[in-house]
Every structure is written in C-alpha cells, then in structure tokens.
Amino acid sequence: MEKNELKPQITSIIDGSHEPVEKMQQICDLLQENLPTYNWVGFYMAHETEPTLHLWCQAGEPTDHTVIPFGKGICGQVAVSNENFVVDDVNAQDNYIACSIHVKSEVVIPLFKNGKNIGQIDIDSNTVAAFDESDERFLEWVNEQVATIL
Secondary structure, eight states: OGGGHHHHHHHHHSSSSSOOOHHHHHHHHHHHHHTOOOOOEEEEEEEESSEEEEEEEEEESSSSSSEETTTTTTHHHHHHHOOOOSSSSSGGGGGGOOTTTTTOOEEEEEEEEETTTEEEEEEEESSSTTOOOHHHHHHHHHHHHTTOOO
C-alpha cells in the first residue's frame, strides 16, 4: 500500500472518539501493518520537566528503550536539533541506540505543537536505506495530524 493511500484512514483515526494515546497506537499499528519497510513504529514524547523522551506507544517488536535522554541516540538528537533525521545505515552512526540486531535504517521526525518540539515519530526498518524524502513529508503530515489531538 502507498503511504498517501493511508491518509484517509489516519484522518479517520484522528477524528474518532478514542483518547489521544489510543489514536496514536492505532496510527502506529496502521503504519507498521501496511508499509512493508516500517518494521517498528513508535511515538516518543518529551517529558514536561525533564530532558527525556518517553515511549507512549509502538507497533513491532517490544523495546527496552522506553525512556531516552535528550542528546542520546537518534531520537535524543532530534529532541535537541528539532530537525528530521534519516539514517540509511544505523551501523555507520556513532550515537545509535540499537533496539534490534535486525534494524538497518531509521527515520525520526519531530512532532511540533504550537511551535514547540513535544515529541517524535520513530520508524525502524530492517532494510538499508529504506526511507526517502517522501517518507519525511508523509511522516511530517502524520505528526501535524497527531498534534491536533494533543
């Protein structure tokens, strides 16, 4: 399935009656189940008072990395830089936190609310160089939708 084909389903989830975290979980499940290179999908959200990210929901293999300090790993770097981060080969990254030996590439897109970076969507793939600019634009759109419910 193409990414843009999922947009109506994501809009339907956002417009639904569930709580925000449940909606975010449904989006994780939808992306992970329908996009073959999206092997792990999760939302990490910034703690209100501490410089840490906390895993709110995820689809794919369970992870031990439920709290990530700002600056640590790809997710922690995005929390500081406020910029998208695409990693074609995680083995080439010095500051990478390995979640699974199968992960080959990763994309992390910050989630902004009222101009503030409040979290991010994190996608891992078992395929090298799995993500391109179309993934970045699509995931930016996903985050814009999620921001409306937070």
